[in-house]
Amino acid sequence: MKLEEATRLSGETLLSFLEEMLLIRRFEEKVEERFRAGDLSGFLHVALGQEAVAVGVCRTLETDDVIASTHRAHHHCLAKGMTANALMAELYGKVEGCSGGYGGSMHLYDLANGNLGANAVVGGGLPGIVGAALAFKMRRQPRVAVAFFGDGATNTGSFHESLNLGQLWTVPAVFVCENNHYAESTPSRDHMPIADLTRRAEAFGMRSIVVDGQDVEAVHAAATEAVAHARAGNGPVFLLANTYRLTGHYVGDPQVYRPKGEQRDLRATQDPIPRLRELLGVDEDSWSALETKVAATVEASVEFAKNGTDRLPEDALLNVYA
Amino acid sequence: MKLEEATRLSGETLLSFLEEMLLIRRFEEKVEERFRAGDLSGFLHVALGQEAVAVGVCRTLETDDVIASTHRAHHHCLAKGMTANALMAELYGKVEGCSGGYGGSMHLYDLANGNLGANAVVGGGLPGIVGAALAFKMRRQPRVAVAFFGDGATNTGSFHESLNLGQLWTVPAVFVCENNHYAESTPSRDHMPIADLTRRAEAFGMRSIVVDGQDVEAVHAAATEAVAHARAGNGPVFLLANTYRLTGHYVGDPQVYRPKGEQRDLRATQDPIPRLRELLGVDEDSWSALETKVAATVEASVEFAKNGTDRLPEDALLNVYA
Amino acid sequence: MPEITYREAVRDCLAEAMRSDPDVFLMGEDIAEMGGSMGVTHGLVDEFGKERVRNTPISEAAIAGAGVGAAIQGMRPVVEIMYQDFITLSMEQIVLQAAKHRYMSGGQIKVPLTVRTQGGAGWSPGAQHAEQLEGWLCHVPGLKVAFPSTPEDARGLLWSSIYDDNTVVFFEHRTLYPIKAEVSDTLEPIEFGKARVHREGSDVTIVAIGRLVHVALRVAEQAAEEGISVEIVDPRTLLPLDEDSIVNSVMKTNRCVVTHEAVTRMGFGAEIAAIVQEKAFDYLDAPIERVGSRFTPIPFAPVMEEYVIPHEEDLMAAVKRTVARG
Amino acid sequence: MPEITYREAVRDCLAEAMRSDPDVFLMGEDIAEMGGSMGVTHGLVDEFGKERVRNTPISEAAIAGAGVGAAIQGMRPVVEIMYQDFITLSMEQIVLQAAKHRYMSGGQIKVPLTVRTQGGAGWSPGAQHAEQLEGWLCHVPGLKVAFPSTPEDARGLLWSSIYDDNTVVFFEHRTLYPIKAEVSDTLEPIEFGKARVHREGSDVTIVAIGRLVHVALRVAEQAAEEGISVEIVDPRTLLPLDEDSIVNSVMKTNRCVVTHEAVTRMGFGAEIAAIVQEKAFDYLDAPIERVGSRFTPIPFAPVMEEYVIPHEEDLMAAVKRTVARG
Numbered sequence A, B: 001m002k003l004e005e006a007t008r009l010s011g012e013t014l015l016s017f018l019e020e021m022l023l024i025r026r027f028e029e030k031v032e033e034r035f036r037a038g039d040l041s042g043f044l045h046v047a048l049g050q051e052a053v054a055v056g057v058c059r060t061l062e063t064d065d066v067i068a069s070t071h072r073a074h075h076h077c078l079a080k081g082m083t084a085n086a087l088m089a090e091l092y093g094k095v096e097g098c099s100g101g102y103g104g105s106m107h108l109y110d111l112a113n114g115n116l117g118a119n120a121v122v123g124g125g126l127p128g129i130v131g132a133a134l135a136f137k138m139r140r141q142p143r144v145a146v147a148f149f150g151d152g153a154t155n156t157g158s159f160h161e162s163l164n165l166g167q168l169w170t171v172p173a174v175f176v177c178e179n180n181h182y183a184e185s186t187p188s189r190d191h192m193p194i195a196d197l198t199r200r201a202e203a204f205g206m207r208s209i210v211v212d213g214q215d216v217e218a219v220h221a222a223a224t225e226a227v228a229h230a231r232a233g234n235g236p237v238f239l240l241a242n243t244y245r246l247t248g249h250y251v252g253d254p255q256v257y258r259p260k261g262e263q264r265d266l267r268a269t270q271d272p273i274p275r276l277r278e279l280l281g282v283d284e285d286s287w288s289a290l291e292t293k294v295a296a297t298v299e300a301s302v303e304f305a306k307n308g309t310d311r312l313p314e315d316a317l318l319n320v321y322a
Numbered sequence C, D: 001m002p003e004i005t006y007r008e009a010v011r012d013c014l015a016e017a018m019r020s021d022p023d024v025f026l027m028g029e030d031i032a033e034m035g036g037s038m039g040v041t042h043g044l045v046d047e048f049g050k051e052r053v054r055n056t057p058i059s060e061a062a063i064a065g066a067g068v069g070a071a072i073q074g075m076r077p078v079v080e081i082m083y084q085d086f087i088t089l090s091m092e093q094i095v096l097q098a099a100k101h102r103y104m105s106g107g108q109i110k111v112p113l114t115v116r117t118q119g120g121a122g123w124s125p126g127a128q129h130a131e132q133l134e135g136w137l138c139h140v141p142g143l144k145v146a147f148p149s150t151p152e153d154a155r156g157l158l159w160s161s162i163y164d165d166n167t168v169v170f171f172e173h174r175t176l177y178p179i180k181a182e183v184s185d186t187l188e189p190i191e192f193g194k195a196r197v198h199r200e201g202s203d204v205t206i207v208a209i210g211r212l213v214h215v216a217l218r219v220a221e222q223a224a225e226e227g228i229s230v231e232i233v234d235p236r237t238l239l240p241l242d243e244d245s246i247v248n249s250v251m252k253t254n255r256c257v258v259t260h261e262a263v264t265r266m267g268f269g270a271e272i273a274a275i276v277q278e279k280a281f282d283y284l285d286a287p288i289e290r291v292g293s294r295f296t297p298i299p300f301a302p303v304m305e306e307y308v309i310p311h312e313e314d315l316m317a318a319v320k321r322t323v324a325r326g
């Protein structure tokens, strides 16, 4: 990927990326903590290590561009404009939650910000993104629809059918593959017979762009290009971001399947946050200030969530039909 | 495709291919005739023009190698050892039919000859072929499993999941794509965004071989190579045979979607039977003899079918469970 | 009043909706030039073009899912699954996505999608092209399910499906396409959850859907000759279901037979029987009988196929057994 | 007699079958090192290796279909669909292929495949990880369906599933995995189509499956204190179904409540109600009540989730209403 001068970001912008990534990081750590403390129920998948992909991509999008996310969705949600309050409140099952307590961690929606929902079905969000993009095209709206999904999702029939249809109809979609090299416990080499995932896009003649998902600036540049391509009516792009999951698949995962030391090594070498901090030369003071600010937001979200309104049992009967 | 000397076929063998292809042709024409006469019910898809693919591939297989076929299955069945009698009797719904009258044209089975069935679900037979090949591999049997399917089938999720799994586990399978450039009424360019279907195999790092499906000798050579590759434990092969459907999608199809003259032109230029006849220099007399022989077999199959045993209504209750 | 076929009724509704509303469009395999495998969409591509009458690849999951996505954006897509057997390939998108987005989002999302599909035995299509699966969909909160039996109902219910803000799975029956009947001059939307009483009677209620409504009508004629007065109720929409009309009818006749082409076991008739025995318990003079297909896949050979699916005789026998009781 | 958990019962059966028979092998997502998402296959890869405990890609159609293909070759594969919600992605292979090959081939083919899957609410998994879909599969001729509620039944029925020459869909319930109970010293296969009477009683029959069997047992205790004698019948296999045991029980008690976690509408209880009202019509003193989940997707917030799924109170209320009649 050649970084054009024009797409280089200002230090200020990058600093705001850093703050957002740090917010996601501390939010996710808080989720782990609150789950372990017994506050949260259900199934939680955090995105520790994958912050740069969410931020880099979503900061190229307009509010009315849409995304579909996955079971691992918190980072996408925050990056696409959801407040930490609305997200945390949802994890606590409160009325104030982004899905009013009906969804939970795998079903986070924020229609006003173009978030069409996390999805607990691997690959389940992709066909809908083709449909959304088709609607934009038919209505001649200059909007883009973005699907996030993992390496594991590329093995689903839905992935294949969606990319095929999206390319056939040249809809304005971007398919962002967060290749974190694992599907739950299964390393990529055990779930797919190829190392280079861009070959999958070639099955549809789809353009692909590969990027280091731990480098937010690079992700942003790649996404800018991908989104521009799609928005201009040139059809979808497969954006492959190589990234790392710096924690278990789900909160509580003992990770028996991980080679010893792998996670420690990855944390030392592949953490996008220290990398950006270094690039920007953020000094201790500014860093502390950032940490303090972010911690306050996260703490506030927990307070907000805890003080949120509980659902009435019979609220369960609402919202089944429009 | 380089044709190795060693794989060149004797004139005698090719003559037997010609006979088999002609049998399929005349059989299919008879099916059209009998359907129009009101003898046959249900949904019939004939393989006029695609004879060379079936014969070229199946003649490389052992009896205990297995195939899975599609809605367009007569040619595969005959080529894999089913008698015209058993096939025609099935179309007439008789006890003597290959599926005892339970199946019909889209559900033709012949387990003894390694025919695991036609399939009325596009893409539906592919996962099973992976499973059959896996069984061969686990049991260390030197057998190969072959899936036939059309260009349209490559758009299904099942295609993607099957080839992915087959390659991941390096099972002894061959995936034969009969690209006849149409899925029902839809030309390939309207149902897939690529012209070169081998790119689909590359999505799995699968070896592919492309062949002119109207040249039975070439098909046979390509299939020999593909089958050998799979049988040797090197994993599956995607065998792409470019071919033409010289008639409608189903018997009775008015083909409103076909450009005027296309079928006539194709019949003039892409018929595998005259092509082979010419190559072999079959003279009028030998040809007539061949026609007579084949016609007799086809006529006999109709007689056999008509004289077959009707099912009792309550036979419908049998064979639901083993 | 004009007479049109069931096929034309579906087509007319689609055409009228597309004419008046740019948000309505169609997706499905071979629906354009070929007009679909049953000719239902014949000619629509000429009027509306390939952008709005979209031929798709063979990708049942993506077809349904693209419908979901477009619907969420406020379009009113009508997707066609060529044979209902193939909704087995769309079930994830229909059941886990279309049906649940609204609920999972706490009411933010609407999915005004219509999934048209057809099927049915009686012409030897074999076991993978003839299944009747409407029962499955009725088990899914968030979906609506329609299964019209007449041209008028097909037209009016399809309109209501398109304009329903929820996902509707709309079942058509292959053998009903050629039937002709009068329809009102202008398209009248038909409200979901309102049964149609096709015939009033006093001795036994037949609850029938799809093709079996016509079988029931013939049986009722015959029965009348034998002095048995049959009432026929067609729920038309299975979800929501007009329980009141069914239960009230049984409270009047004290007997009930329910019939459909799907296999009886776990078919929609089970739900009807369960509801009726619960709500009209004290009124029932005979057990509720169910008449559906025998518990086999659909066989190919016509003689076996005929044996498996329900016919006049089967329904008549059930009516007589029921009336003979008590 | 040893005590083992439901989870161990499933695992022990798989281990014993693999130990004694090279044709038995497992396929599923993350079943090897991780032992499956519920830890059921924990440790099996150590004993049997990765060739026989095969981690798969996320490809529910191919997983089921590879099972079909291997089974046709005479292997006895046991495939795992991680959550039963995801069988929506395998339905074509299960329903159009596995269930029908034998029939469509006129009896040539056998598909001795076992599809294990699990699910269930009660731990806030949300709407796409908690559905109960056993009812759908009972609508499919050619399939068998098991849903054990105890360790002994899980072990014995799973063995019979593996050695059944037909495809069996085997449902486990997430919240049952940790329950412990005595099992016989050696694995005893349990015949399909034989219900277990968990408790004899004279006032009302509860037909319960899966988790609800345990709820029913607690309700029966309570009811006994109030002088109501409850009989509990667990069909264990839903297809084939031991209709006789159910009907005979109701003929004795004259009352019936049926309960499961699936939504009531079109749930398996509808079939039970339909059968019982038909076969025990003259014996019924009260309408058959159905107790299942309310008609909503499964909500996330625990307070709503609890409200939606059936509990002791719901079942007890139904029992009392039923007994109060007539």
Ligand SMILES: Cc1ncc(C[n+]2csc(CCOP(=O)(O)OP(=O)(O)O)c2C)c(N)n1
Residues within 6 Å of the ligand: A071, A072, A120, A121, A122, A123, A149, A150, A151, A152, A153, A154, A180, A182, A183, A184, A249, D029, D058, D060, D082, D086, D089
């Ligand atoms: C269709 C489907 N099958 C299985 C699962 C269970 N599951 C949840 S996450 C996951 C792994 C996903 O891997 P990947 O797509 O790489 O995403 P990642 O977890 O790495 O972010 C699996 C198998 C599921 N949710 N949906």
Ligand SMILES: Cc1ncc(C[n+]2csc(CCOP(=O)(O)OP(=O)(O)O)c2C)c(N)n1
Residues within 6 Å of the ligand: B071, B072, B120, B121, B122, B123, B149, B150, B151, B152, B153, B154, B180, B182, B183, B184, B249, C029, C058, C060, C082, C086, C089
């Ligand atoms: C899953 C599925 N969807 C749709 C159909 C209806 N259908 C039957 S054949 C066919 C076209 C198949 O095209 P292709 O795979 O190219 O095979 P061909 O007919 O050209 O031999 C379609 C759409 C089907 N049988 N199965």
Ligand SMILES: [Mg+2]
Residues within 6 Å of the ligand: A150, A151, A152, A178, A179, A180, A181, A182, A183, A184
């Ligand atoms: Mg991953």
Ligand SMILES: [Mg+2]
Residues within 6 Å of the ligand: B150, B151, B152, B178, B179, B180, B181, B182, B183, B184
């Ligand atoms: Mg084709």
